[in-house]
Amino acid sequence: MSSTAAAGAIDHHHDSTTVTGIPNKKLLMWAFLASDCMFFGCLISTHLIYRLHPPPGTPNARDVFSIELTSFSTFILLMSSLMMALAVNSIQKGNLKSLRWSLLTTILFGLIFLGCQVYEFRNFVFEKHLTITNSILGTTFFTLTGTHGLHVLIGVIWLTIMLLYSFTGRLTEKDAIDVESMGLYWHFVDIVWIVIFTAVYLLEYI
Amino acid sequence: MFTTGMGTTATAAFALMTMAIAVPTGVKIFNWIGTLWNGHLTMRTPMIFAIGFLWMFMIGGLSGVMHSAAPSDAEQHGSYFIVAHFHYVLIGGSLFALFSGIHYWFPLMFGRKVSEFWGKTSFWFIFVGFNVTFFPMHFLGMEGMPRRTFTYDGDMGWNLGNLTATIGAFILAIGVAIYFVTMIYTFFKGEKTTKDPWDARTLEWSLPNPPPEYNFRVIPTVHARDGWWYEKRHMEEVQKEQAEHAKEDEAHGGIHMPYQSIYPFLASVGIFIGALGVAVIDPANTAQYPGFWGPKVAVTIVGGAIMFVSVLLWALEGNDGYHIHLNEDGTVKSEDHHAGH
């Protein structure tokens, strides 16, 4: 049992499974992502509700948002998702060098996204005077995008740790499931942003 | 909640959901009755606590489903009827079941058997006290006594109900005190027990007392729903099976044990401190530390940092574990901590 079976089978010694035949780590991550879906669903709903029925005195979102900046950061996040998928692909083939480059670019793009978010938030607070407490638009917007940004930050930290870990020599092909879990999380952050971009930004401009 | 003015749609939706809970709960009650049905019950302390649980929880559930109907809840809301309901489900439900469980598994945890006499005594005090306390509250609620008030007018007609409840509360307190004193006494001076004191049906009782570090010598193969009951009646077959598995395990490098790591505990300490910072520390009381980086934020960050570092070190430990090799009599011969296996 400690010898790996034919390529493509699950290595039971390192990737424990139950009767589902799915490695536990992967199952855990999918279950977590399902719950995170519900979390973001609630935050997005709250934002949408108060955009559909705004209390009097709510600022006009079009005056505040900058669609160019947000489009740019959306594109960056999409590309980072590609890099992440390539990273997972590399480690599954045991190519550590390619893994490290892919992880590095993912981290870089993630940081650029975060930088754009920080710039946008500062612009909204200091120049456009939209804060988390001074209007319902601000509250729902900052809570939603702030939570998403926090998820991205946690992802970037995790990616960095994984990148550093890959230099210790303890990350090998049989640990591909760990990078894959990381990939699932990062892609999830991306798809949430896809929904947020449409629901929060694009809908304002119709 | 039905009195918050959230509109008919929401009220209807929540009323339906609340009523819907009653269906699986009812199924559970019948399951439990079915488990007892036609059984040869021995009325020892865990059993009478369990039967008490069944009955009291059902009463609590019945008053609960009365809350699911919005019009009737409009009257009951904020009154002692609700207090009666949730105490019936919490004390009658959770607490009775907890007491039953503690009593039942005490021999497995501490190797001593709790005295039947004191267990039964504690049960009767708790049962009588609990009902005398909380049953009158149903009536008090129906007669309009509100919750969360520290006093009330003497001529509201609530005096007798409250007096009864108070007397019951003292009886309940005596009962709980007897229970816990018995537990503590038994922990130190109780009658030591052999393996399987209840002639039980489930596998945890197949372990020697106290259980060894590695728990089971061989991972048990479960042949029936009541695994241990089956094993006791098919001793030879099971022993042969276990001998085979023991040989296999030894060939694979012994019994695999997970790491005994302190990091999960440290991570929980970190979360605790962080949560204290977020939930407990009040910025208003710390006004002499103005600005963003006051005690609240500082404590939260420190807690978060401890949690983060603990989780990181925990992850870096890896999940390989170590292996144990056994002697014939089950004592540990040697431990293998080599990495990468």
Place this chain on the structure above:
Amino acid sequence: MSAPATHATASGHELEQSKFWIFVQLAMLLAVITGLELVTVYLPFMKWILVGALVVLSTVKFMFVIFYFMHLRWDKAFCTILFFIGLVLAGGTMWALLKLFGAEASKPLTLSSPAAIVRTVA
């Protein structure tokens, strides 16, 4: 290894090779769809058509990412089921909340709403 157990070794290797190109092409497609969404917003159609188009485009992007980047297409169906349970619950909650807060009784009071008129008169 986490490669799917259902593929034989030979085709498994080929699948790994072509996946690289699948990912890159998919990323290009996603970028194009994002551009399409940006253009859609400024088209002179009725609101509901535009909203519908945006929802469709977002859903397409969403599905591509979860089935290809997140590997669901090649994994056991249970992973998909698990995720869709969360997704459906989230969507259902969203719909329920939008309906609840869209009901007349839940809308914020303004000077012209009926309840306010009743209050000021009484």
